[in-house]
Amino acid sequence: xxxxxxxxxxxxxxxxxxxxxxxxxxxxxxxxxxxxxxxxxxxxxxxxxxxxxxxxxxxxxxxxxxxxxxxxxxxxxxxxxxxxxxxxxxxxxxxxxxxxxxxxxxxxxxxxxxxxxxxxxxxxxxxxxxxxxxxxxxxxxxxxxxxxxxxxxxxxxxxxxxxxxxxxxxxxxxxxxxxxxxxxxxxxxxxxxxxxxxxxxxxxxxxxxxxxxxxxxxxxxxxxxxxxxxxxxxxxxxxxxxxxxxxxxxxxxxxxxxxxxxxxxxxxxxxxxxxxxxxxxxxxxxxxxxxxxxxxxxxxxxxxxxxxxxxxxxxxxxxxxxxxxxxxxxxxxxxxxxxxxxxxxxxxxxxxxxxxxxxxxxxxxxxxxxxxxxxxxxxxxxxxxxxxxxxxxxxxxxxxxxxxxxxxxxxxxxxxxxxxxxxxxxxxxxxxxxxxxxxxxxxxxxxxxxxxxxxxxxxxxxxxxxxxxxxxxxxxxxxxxxxxxxxxxxxxxxxxxxxxxxxxxxxxxxxxxxxxxxxxxxxxxxxxxxxxxxxxxxxxxxxxxxxxxxxxxxxxxxxxxxxxxxxxxxxxxxxxxxxxxxxxxxxx
Numbered sequence: 354x355x356x357x358x359x360x361x362x363x364x365x366x367x368x369x370x371x372x373x374x375x376x377x378x379x380x381x382x383x384x385x386x387x388x389x390x391x392x393x394x395x396x397x398x399x400x401x402x403x404x405x406x407x408x409x410x411x412x413x414x415x416x417x418x419x420x421x422x423x424x425x426x427x428x429x430x431x432x433x434x435x436x437x438x439x440x441x442x443x444x445x446x447x448x449x450x451x452x453x454x455x456x457x458x459x460x461x462x463x464x465x466x467x468x469x470x471x472x473x474x475x476x477x478x479x480x481x482x483x484x485x486x487x488x489x490x491x492x493x494x495x496x497x498x499x500x501x502x503x504x505x506x507x508x509x510x511x512x513x514x515x516x517x518x519x520x521x522x523x524x525x526x527x528x529x530x531x532x533x534x535x536x537x538x539x540x541x542x543x544x545x546x547x548x549x550x551x552x553x554x555x556x557x558x559x560x561x562x563x564x565x566x567x568x569x570x571x572x573x574x575x576x577x578x579x580x581x582x583x584x585x586x587x588x589x590x591x592x593x594x595x596x597x598x599x600x601x602x603x604x605x606x607x608x609x610x611x612x613x614x615x616x617x618x619x620x621x622x623x624x625x626x627x628x629x630x631x632x633x634x635x636x637x638x639x640x641x642x643x644x645x646x647x648x649x650x651x652x653x654x655x656x657x658x659x660x661x662x663x664x665x666x667x668x669x670x671x672x673x674x675x676x677x678x679x680x681x682x683x684x685x686x687x688x689x690x691x692x693x694x695x696x697x698x699x700x701x702x703x704x705x706x707x708x709x710x711x712x713x714x715x716x717x718x719x720x721x722x723x724x725x726x727x728x729x730x731x732x733x734x735x736x737x738x739x740x741x742x743x744x745x746x747x748x749x750x751x752x753x754x755x756x757x758x759x760x761x762x763x764x765x766x767x768x769x770x771x772x773x774x775x776x777x778x779x780x781x782x783x784x785x786x787x788x789x790x791x792x793x794x795x796x797x798x799x800x801x802x803x804x805x806x807x808x809x810x811x812x813x814x815x816x817x818x819x820x821x822x823x824x825x826x827x828x829x830x831x832x833x834x835x836x837x838x839x840x841x842x843x844x845x846x847x848x849x850x851x852x853x854x855x856x857x858x859x860x861x862x863x864x865x866x867x868x869x870x871x872x873x874x875x876x877x878x879x880x881x882x883x884x885x886x887x888x889x890x891x892x893x894x895x896x897x898x899x900x901x902x903x904x905x906x907x908x909x910x911x912x913x914x915x916x917x918x919x920x921x922x923x924x925x926x927x928x929x930x931x932x933x934x935x936x937x938x939x940x941x
Contacts, residue, residue, distance in 0.1 A: 359399050362389040363406075370406050375416055382422040390429040400434045404441045411449055411472075412465040420468055428475055436483065439476045443490055446473055446497040454500035454545060458591065463508020466501045467517050473498055474524050486532035495536040499545035506548050506591040521552040522559065530556060530565060538572040542579035544592040550576065551595040554602070563602065573599055574611055581630055582615045585623070588630040597637030608640060613648065620652035625664060628656055632670035635678060643681030650675060650688045654695050657715045658708040665711040673718035680723045682733050692716045693740045710756050716741075717760025720767055727769040734767040742779050755796040762800035772804060772812045784819045791835035798823060798842035799888055802895075805846055810853040813846060820847050824867060827875055837881050838889035844868050844876060845892045848899040869900070871911040877919045887928045894923060894934045902941070 362385050369381040410423050430438040449469045456462045480491045505517045530553045557566050581588050619627040656668035696712045703709045741761045748754040784797050805813035820843040827840030851861045897916045923935040
């Protein structure tokens with residue numbers, strides 16, 4: 354039978370361990386239980402019972418003082434009853450990590466995982482001293498750490514991420530990463546192991562010691578392939594995000610011989626599993642993927658017109674990520690030509706507007722490539738624009754047409770030396786068609802506003818008639834928000850054109866009187882500010898910035914107050930993009 358003081362300590366702990374009051378439980382742990390555990394007559398059986406009671410605190414205690422009090426008792430138990438306590442803690446961590454791994458990502462689950470990590474740090478040294486890295490107990494701990502890592506990284510709380518990183522780094526600094534790596538590559542591949550790999554590699558990177566793990570690159574890559582690329586279940590978001598720690602170290606040879614064939618095979622056999630993770634995979638690489646654009650792109654292109662909406666959305670993201678890793682003009686031209694062929698029906702007729710929109714989004718996403726230099730960017734953009742023009746001229750479905758114009762604008766924004774006359778002619782012609790709706794005209798005006806800039810402003814003068822018509826339509830219909838949105842886009846460009854034509858100041862006098870008249874509030878009325886689209890409001894902010902900083906002589910006190918009032922309205926707008934732009938202007 355245990356000594357009376359031991360029985361009293363265990364009884365007190367059982368009464369207070371689950372209480373919600375912090376002071377009684379901290380006093381019990383610090384003043385009664387911890388001193389009792391440190392006594393030489395504290396029996397092993399009592400130690401096991403004590404640790405079993407303490408496991409109840411892992412997902413209950415959220416205050417730091419209580420957690421540290423529990424941790425102090427665990428440390429004392431491990432020091433006094435090494436083998437029995439370590440085994441008991443290890444088994445408890447297995448149960449806790451299993452629950453953490455199965456739970457939905459949350460701040461609470463992340464805190465539980467972090468508490469478990471601190472317990473795990475206590476028993477790493479004893480396990481390695483007793484059985485070494487080859488012992489089954491240490492393998493059990495590494496498996497638990499993998500699930501714990503996953504639970505922490507899935508948490509939205511960044512302070513927990515930072516604290517866990519410090520914990521891992523302290524452990525690795527003591528015992529090195531080698532024993533963890535040796536065990537990790539022998540465990541069955543899982544997404545949790547990818548999370549633990551993130552901590553191991555990030556520690557080596559912080560010490561500039563990639564040689565300590567690079568010899569295991571093939572084994573770690575094999576874990577990633579099995580857990581992510583060929584996974585039969587959906588890859589968790591945090592796993593996709595933190596797998597870049599490994600992927601960024603891949604070279605061309607490893608990518609070409611190992612990862613690329615696996616990607617092609619997975620996209621062919623089970624695209625629904627890989628497509629959601631493909632964008633993160635491609636973004637995580639630090640390679641120029643120009644040589645592999647067609648190999649990967651053709652597989653993604655098929656998913657752009659999938660019947661499943663989520664796959665189409667993820668395919669567009671994958672195309673954007675692929676484009677950002679490409680700098681070769683020929684490869685980009687070949688793939689965009691392939692996507693235009695898909696849009697035209699080379700892989701079967703696109704039956705729905707949603708499929709057509711997704712393929713167009715893919716073409717637009719390719720504009721985010723990393724090609725530089727006016728001599729190469731200009732002809733590349735002109736070639737794509739030339740293929741776009743027949744689409745915008747022939748499309749009759751309004752939503753598809755406006756989307757096509759938006760994607761065309763992504764490419765026209767890349768023009769650097771001149772604007773193709775075919776594009777200017779198409780804008781002037783299509784905006785004056787009787788069938789052109791307000792949404793279509795706004796899309797064209799938005800295209801013009803992102804295209805005509807810098808040394809291209811001189812060519813924008815050709816569009817003055819359609820810009821003036823947009824202002825006149827808004828003057829005639831000031832309560833129609835879509836029509837006023839057209840005028841906002843036109844005004845934004847006309848304010849820039851007036852700067853490039855100081856000698857033609859008189860041509861713009863009526864324009865300024867119309868748009869800055871505080872009694873009419875044509876562009877800045879309350880209805881417009883509250884109902885206009887985000888694109889229109891961003892252009893309105895751009896116009897306001899132009900007036901305040903480049904045309905300050907045009908705005909009298911009343912006009913300035915009108916602009917400031919709009920800025921205040923947009924500082925509290927529901928759209929973050931609009932609020933951010935408004936804040937940038939206010940800060941200036």
